[in-house]
Amino acid sequence: xxxxYYTATSLDGYIADADNxxxxxxxxxxxxxSYPPFIAEVGAIAMGSTTYEWLLEHEIYKDKENPKPWxxxxxxxVFSSRTLKKVPNADIHFCKGDVVPIYNxxxxxxxxxxxxxxxxxxxxxxxxxxxxxxxxxITITPVTLxxxxxxxxxxxxAPPLKLVAVQQYGKHYVEVRYEVAKV
Amino acid sequence: xxxxYYTATSLDGYIADADNxxxxxxxxxxxxxSYPPFIAEVGAIAMGSTTYEWLLEHEIYKDKENPKPWxxxxxxxVFSSRTLKKVPNADIHFCKGDVVPIYNxxxxxxxxxxxxxxxxxxxxxxxxxxxxxxxxxITITPVTLxxxxxxxxxxxxAPPLKLVAVQQYGKHYVEVRYEVAKV
Numbered sequence: 001x002x003x004x005y006y007t008a009t010s011l012d013g014y015i016a017d018a019d020n021x022x023x024x025x026x027x028x029x030x031x032x033x034s035y036p037p038f039i040a041e042v043g044a045i046a047m048g049s050t051t052y053e054w055l056l057e058h059e060i061y062k063d064k065e066n067p068k069p070w071x072x073x074x075x076x077x078v079f080s081s082r083t084l085k086k087v088p089n090a091d092i093h094f095c096k097g098d099v100v101p102i103y104n105x106x107x108x109x110x111x112x113x114x115x116x117x118x119x120x121x122x123x124x125x126x127x128x129x130x131x132x133x134x135x136x137x138i139t140i141t142p143v144t145l146x147x148x149x150x151x152x153x154x155x156x157x158a159p160p161l162k163l164v165a166v167q168q169y170g171k172h173y174v175e176v177r178y179e180v181a182k183v
Numbered sequence: 184x185x186x187x188y189y190t191a192t193s194l195d196g197y198i199a200d201a202d203n204x205x206x207x208x209x210x211x212x213x214x215x216x217s218y219p220p221f222i223a224e225v226g227a228i229a230m231g232s233t234t235y236e237w238l239l240e241h242e243i244y245k246d247k248e249n250p251k252p253w254x255x256x257x258x259x260x261v262f263s264s265r266t267l268k269k270v271p272n273a274d275i276h277f278c279k280g281d282v283v284p285i286y287n288x289x290x291x292x293x294x295x296x297x298x299x300x301x302x303x304x305x306x307x308x309x310x311x312x313x314x315x316x317x318x319x320x321i322t323i324t325p326v327t328l329x330x331x332x333x334x335x336x337x338x339x340x341a342p343p344l345k346l347v348a349v350q351q352y353g354k355h356y357v358e359v360r361y362e363v364a365k366v
Contacts, residue, residue, distance in 0.1 A: 011321065011344070011359070012334045013196030024340040138194065140323075142344040142361055146337045151195045153329045157207040161194070161325040166357050168349045174359055176194070178325055 001107065002134040003115040005124040006038055007151070008173075009138055014148035015119055020050065022058070024143045032139050032169040043113025044106040045072055046099075048123040049080035050149070060087060074116075075109045077102055079123055099126045125154045133180050136161065140174040159183065184290065185317040186298040188307040189221055190334070191324055191356075197331035198302055203233065205241070207326045215322050215352040226296025227289040228255055229282075231306040232263035233332070243270060257299075258292045260285055262306055282309045308337045316363050319344065323357040342366065 008025050009015050017024060047055075060068050070076075070090030077093045078084065079102070084094060095102050106115050117124045117133070127133040138151070161178035168174055191208050192198050200207060230238075243251050253259075253273030260276045261267065262285070267277060278285050289298050300307045300316070310316040321334070344361035351357055 009195075010340075011196065011319075011361070012192075012336075013194065017338070017340075024343070027341070027343065136194075140359065142346045143340040144335045144337055144344070145340065146333075146335070150329070152327045153195075154327055155200070155329045157193075157200075157326040157328065158210070160207070160210065160355070161327075163325045163351070163355055163357065166349065166351045168346070172343070172346055174346065174349050174357070176323065176357055178194070 001110065001112055001114060003103070003117065003127060003132050004135045004137055005117045005133060005152070006137040007119055007139070008141055009151045010143045010145040010148075011140055012144040012146065013151045014145040015121060015151055016054075016149040017145045018147045020054065020149070022054070024145065025141055028141065028172045032173045032175060034137070034139075034167070034169060034175055038137065039116075041114050042074055042116045043110025044115050045074050045076040045118060046102070046106065046115065046123065047076065047078055047118040048120045049078065049082060049084060051119040052078045052080070052084060056085060056087070077106060099132065100130055103127070103130070103132050121150045121152045124152055128152070128154055128156070128180065131182065135180065136178045138176050138178075139169070140176065142172050156180070184293065184295055184297060186286070186300065186310060186315050187318045187320055188300045188310075188316060188335070189320040190302050191322040192334045193326045193328040193331075194323055195327040195329065196334040197328040198304060198334055199237075199332040200328045201330045203237065203332070205237070207328060208324055211324065211355045215356045215358060217320070217322075217350070217352060217358055221320065222299075224297050225257055225299045226293025227298050228257050228259040228301060229285070229289065229298060229306065230259065230261055230301040231303045232261065232265060232267060234302040235261045235263070235267060239268060239270070260289060282315065283313055286310070286313070286315050304333045304335045307335055311335070311337055311339070311363065314365065318363065319361045321359050321361075322352070323359065325355050339363065
């Protein structure tokens with residue numbers, strides 16, 4: 001059971017551009033081939049409000065007349081200090097504050113499977129701050145953005161991350177996997 | 184003959200930390216194995232004043248009593264609006280302003296070999312702005328810095344970069360090579 005931050009980033013370390021858009025990512029089409037085996041091992045999901053609201057606007061309610069279902073069958077926790085719109089028939093828990101008690105809930109719900117931190121970087125950073133982040137699985141896309149939402153706004157350099165895998169997927173994607181050293 | 188931005192970066196896209204330090208990089212020891220074949224094909228070098236002053240402080244005059252020689256045999260251009268200390272017996276041209284006329288000088292001096300933009304990101308960006316940047320050769324190191332000097336403060340997304348190579352070097356480094364699309 002691991003807590004994994006799995007995301008796509010620009011080469012210069014942004015997960016969304018300055019307009020909070022993912023158009024730069026969507027131009028490459030479907031997610032990398034590593035997603036199906038990854039998601040199969042996920043038992044609980046965490047995301048921040050920006051990620052959640054992006055999903056609502058761009059995925060679920062993109063066509064307001066014909067909303068799509070919530071894309072995850074795993075129980076999901078959405079961290080926000082605001083009251084957010086609910087998605088029907090979705091196992092979503094809204095929460096706020098310290099990640100530790102929420103993490104403990106998620107571990108129980110995940111039943112031995114992994115926890116996926118979808119984003120953003122600040123939420124992943126809060127798990128890191130508490131020693132609860134085990135792996136980074138980062139798809140580097142062939143763009144620079146020059147600004148936007150940071151991949152992981154923390155200094156993790158001493159000890160460094162441990163590189164465990166590098167893999168090219170298709171023509172555009174480079175996936176790097178790192179373990180976070182436990183100190 | 185290509186203009187190449189060859190540098191190391193943190194996973195989150197910084198080439199120096201918030202204190203302008205490279206300690207996070209130096210902990211891994213010698214540069215990657217790709218440096219000797221890369222530098223052998225370089226005929227002229229460009230760098231900004233921050234990169235130049237870093238070299239003076241941390242390399243050449245680290246031991247003030249026994250200064251080291253300038254590390255490059257290629258003619259080098261240092262972009263700065265300030266008057267900087269010269270290094271004895273080094274083929275260094277101080278310059279400022281538009282990169283285009285300097286680029287033309289460098290092409291002549293390089294005699295068919297490549298131009299290396301050592302850094303920083305803003306100087307590489309100025310070459311990019313004029314359509315003069317051909318390749319990014321980026322060594323991704325297993326650290327995040329959470330802030331610092333940006334790898335390349337430009338949006339290059341439409342068209343995206345073209346991924347041409349991925350290679351792991353040693354235990355820590357992932358080198359990615361991209362061509363800049365000419366539009």
